[in-house]
Amino acid sequence: MPEPLGAPELIDLDPDDLAGFYQQASRVSGRDRSLSMEALHLGPDVLLDLPEIAGLRGRPTAVAMVVDDQPMWRAGADLKSLVVDLLTGAGLQVRTIVLSDPHDLHTTTEHVEELRAQLQPTDTVVSVGSGTITDLAKHAVFGIEQQQPGLRMFHVAVATANSVGAYTSQLAVVTTNGVKRTVPSRLPDRLVLDTRTLADTPADYALGGIGDAAVGCCSLADYRLANWCGMGDWEPLSRAVFLPGLTGFLDSEPSFTAGGTATAGAMATNLAAAGFAMSFAGESAPASGLEHVTSHMLDMAADHNGRPIGNHGEQCGLATALVLLAYRYLLAEFDPRPFLDGLPAVDEEQAREQVERVFNELDPSGAMASECWADYAAKCRSWTEHSTEVLALLRDWERRKPELAELAADPERYLRALAATGHPLDFADVPPGLGPDEVRWAFAHARLMRRRLSVADFLGFLGLWTDELVDRLFAEFNQLREPSHRSRR
Structure with a gap:
């Protein structure tokens, strides 16, 4: 006979206390449920803290920024240029990797391999994008780590749209032979949920989320x-x-219907959960x-x-x-x-x-x-x-x-x-x-x-x-x- 529903206690995710979230999940489960994601950074201006976030723990200064070829905006400014300026202004060396596809970019085995070939094991990877770019980046990093046991790269994901739950999933959806399959992958080490950026997402991306x-x-x-x-x-x-x-x-x-940065924050939290x-x-x-x-x-x-x-x-x-x-x-x-x-x-x-x-x-x-x-x-x-x-x-x-x-x-x-x-x-x-x-x-x-x-x-x-x-x-x-x-x- 299957066990009853279990876990009568519900767990609210507080993005400012990811460690507390893991502790509560562990207590409810009766065993350690901590995951490899170290922190969520949510708020209207957390993007401005990106140099500190990407350079923590004595990581190398070489940054591989992974993006697609689509324009993105934050409060009227070009988002990708802003990220480059933030990182280079902090003395970090930024190498931009642009992934594109004439038929629309998707997470395929071919694109994962394309990205993996351009990454170095010593790179700090900063992905700037929504579900496709995040899955491509985390799965390429995962592949490099699988080939070199003991290696742990550092991946910071900057979410640009409340469109998917991929940001906090240890899985990736990869298309093989024209069919989407979910495969084991890895979490980003840190996730940046800048609500000014998320609030500027095109409507269809937000509604898709x-x-x-x-x-x-x-x-x-x-x-x-x-x-x-x-x-x-x-x-x-x-x-x-x-x-x-x-x-x-x-x-x-109201947090789901009011709009603006408040709704962006509520939706980001819900998708993270x-x-x-x-x-x-x-x-x-x-x-x-x-x-x-x-x-x-x-x-x-x-x-x-x-x-x-x-x-x-x-x-x-x-x-x-x-x-x-x-x-x-x-x-x-x-x-x-x-x-x-x-x-x-x-x-x-x-x-x-x-x-x-x-x-x-x-x-x-x-x-x-x-x-x-x-x-x-x-x-x-x-x-x-x-x-x-x-x-x-x-x-x-x-x-x-x-x-x-x-x-x-x-x-x-x-x-x-x-x-x-x-x-x-x-x-x-x-x-x-x-x-x-x-x-x-x-x-x-x-x-x-x-x-x-x-x-x-x-x-x-x-x-x-x-x-x-x-x-x-x-x-x-x-x-x-x-x-x-x-x-x-």
Whole structure:
């Protein structure tokens, strides 16, 4: 029998007391949960302390500044030039490494290798950017350290947008064969969250960050459901650090809706908590469920559909509403009794044909389908191997439902909270604009690309994830969006 929810005590992250946060997490867990990130620096002018932050502990004066080729601003000034001036003005030698891609920069194995080749083990690395640059920098540093046991480089991440939880995650999302995969990485040693910089972020980046943190309203439920089925771990501490910010978001607390540096600080703290939830779990599952895989599917299909890759966080934020509707169906209408005498058999050959049919349309070479089938095949086998745990869950369903309901937010409440932040409520409003057919395709088939179990897999393996159910969820989503639209107007 799975352990109860655990960790009834919630832990609020105070960026000014990271050591205290680690101590509280350790006390709640009953063991040391300190992470390698030494400090968070949050405030309206912490960027001005960057020379001290980057030069601490007698580190070498050579700084490799990692950036992309996009313009960035802070209070009307060019951000990257300001960072260079701050560092050189303190006597530090700065070498700027600009990463770019004519098709938009993403965290690919090729770009990680490109950066790693330009870094020296003696460099102090200062990355200036959002999720992509942060993941590229920390994963390149991680790779160098892996090649030289005992080496510890020093990495300071300057966050330029409240767009992702990557800043405080020991993981990195790296694209391989066109498919996004989460891999072990390392944390920055220090994180600079300058709220003047974050408040000047373009609106879509900021709104994407709202969506990327709000996913916890359903991803924690996927995380727990997989654990109950014997197909994943469960770290109660992840819930304890993630839920406080999610509750504030769902309650539309003023810090999430007022704007300016105050909201930038609240959002930065919430995203940092999401990243720490993943770091404590040692995987992305607490903040990455079916909603993230839906976003990944949209990204994978972008080129095929003749459009740029969309805003990841906003895609996730809206997909969360669809997942919450699936949970509402599961919690209110699912009847386990027909399955208590045995689960439907998984036809792997049929499953493989479905994966190939879906992904070969995007990539006729078969590489994408092969990458996805490797994970989905493992999930099919795991479901069969853990049938005893699944049956135990089904027999105990009524007692387990309240715990799952606590982790899956009410979809109406969720959409009201999303509307209060100014987040898009229609996929068509997610840059560059997503059509209903491609969104439905992504959501309906997202379970086919990843090993991790979600609510779609749970229903799918039971024969309940049907076209009729998917159509119904979209109809309910469209119906629920209207009151939220009106309340915003």
